[in-house]
Amino acid sequence: EDKVVQSPLSLVVHEGDTVTLNCSYEVTNFRSLLWYKQEKKAPTFLFMLTSSGIEKKSGRLSSILDKKELFSILNITATQTGDSAIYLCAVVGNAGNMLTFGGGTRLMVKP
Amino acid sequence: EPEVTQTPSHQVTQMGQEVILRCVPISNHLYFYWYRQILGQKVEFLVSFYNNEISEKSEIFDDQFSVERPDGSNFTLKIRSTKLEDSAMYFCASSAESAIYTEAFFGQGTRLTVV
Numbered sequence: 001e002d003k004v005v006q007s008p009l010s011l012v013v014h015e016g017d018t019v020t021l022n023c024s025y026e027v028t029n030f031r032s033l034l035w036y037k038q039e040k041k042a043p044t045f046l047f048m049l050t051s052s053g054i055e056k057k058s059g060r061l062s063s064i065l066d067k068k069e070l071f072s073i074l075n076i077t078a079t080q081t082g083d084s085a086i087y088l089c090a091v092v093g094n095a096g097n098m099l100t101f102g103g104g105t106r107l108m109v110k111p
Numbered sequence: 112e113p114e115v116t117q118t119p120s121h122q123v124t125q126m127g128q129e130v131i132l133r134c135v136p137i138s139n140h141l142y143f144y145w146y147r148q149i150l151g152q153k154v155e156f157l158v159s160f161y162n163n164e165i166s167e168k169s170e171i172f173d174d175q176f177s178v179e180r181p182d183g184s185n186f187t188l189k190i191r192s193t194k195l196e197d198s199a200m201y202f203c204a205s206s207a208e209s210a211i212y213t214e215a216f217f218g219q220g221t222r223l224t225v226v
Binding site: 031032034036041042043044045048088090092095096097098099100101102103104 | 115142144146152153154155156159161166167169200202209210211212213214215216217218219220
């Protein structure tokens with residue numbers, strides 16, 4: 001059974017801080033890893049990673065995958081209150097057409 | 112920007128009743144999914160649907176659940192006889208290609224409350 005573990009469970013920072021969110025996984029026949037941001041309801045897509053060592057970047061957010069050590073990190077620099085959300089990590093494995101989600105990291109950014 | 116739309120946003124039903132949750136996926140997408148999230152828990156996969164048939168389903172997706180694409184735009188999840196433990200947020204998602212190759216886009220969800 002595929003497994004995704006995220007840490008920390010929750011995090012409180014102040015605006016301007018940099019945060020690193022962690023995602024480790026155990027997957028049969030790994031295909032891809034995805035990061036989503038969940039603010040109120042719908043998870044919104046951030047990144048999809050398939051290759052080790054290649055950083056994906058979008059503004060202040062970046063992510064990288066290590067397929068040897070079976071983890072990914074999501075970095076957010078110069079955090080803003082609008083970054084407050086639950087960040088979800090998910091993997092696609094042997095089953096193909098399904099995402100297995102981790103429990104999420106709840107990030108709160110204080111002014 | 113195209114988006115996945117779900118209706119209703121909130122549904123309250125009595126235990127044992129049938130419910131149908133509706134979704135309109137993004138128009139050129141070919142793969143469709145249902146996920147659920149019980150309050151305070153992980154997002155869990157229910158079912159994926161491609162080419163008018165189920166391609167994957169989880170253990171949660173038992174005989175009381177069914178999916179249908181009744182026309183070219185809607186994708187529905189039916190729960191035949193609801194139980195209290197079916198109370199959750201149900202998310203519909205769609206993707207242009209298989210989840211192996213491309214991201215899935217999620218709708219805003221339907222909060223189902225079974226009383």
